[in-house]
Amino acid sequence: MSRSLISRPGYQNLQDQLVNLRKIELPANVRAIEEARAHGDLSENAEYHAAKERNAIIMSKISELETLLATAEVVDPLPEPNGRVVFGCRATVYDVEGDEEHSYQIVGSAESDANCGRISMTSPIGQALLGKEEGDEIKVKTPGGMRILEVVSVELVEVE
Structure with a gap:
């Protein structure tokens, strides 16, 4: 089983999600199943079927988080970038063709969120x-096509 890199805050976030699912979401859903079951005929009980489906989703998410946590390798402290793009740093790049700058924090796949500027390594x-x-220029093939990016700056930041 391969190890996946993750920051200390990212690992803690996954643990918090797991605790929330186990201690809050799952018990609340079990109560919803019991209430729906009390309404009688289960074959035509939409609330019961919805609660059972929600239960399967919760159990699947719990299993996924347990696997992520079991295979995670926490990188703490984050490495110093010294002008080089490394795990945990924020790289600001200039998109030559789009004539715009973007900042990306390089993180593990478990904590990536492109909407927040965190991309998976x-x-x-x-x-x-x-x-x-x-100062380096790179050509990268993305789902949107070939992009030419120039690394403008690299800095160490805390993963949020």
């Missing part, structure tokens, strides 16, 4: 950026 852009220095 295994994503096409993440892979292309790792090890590059300020």
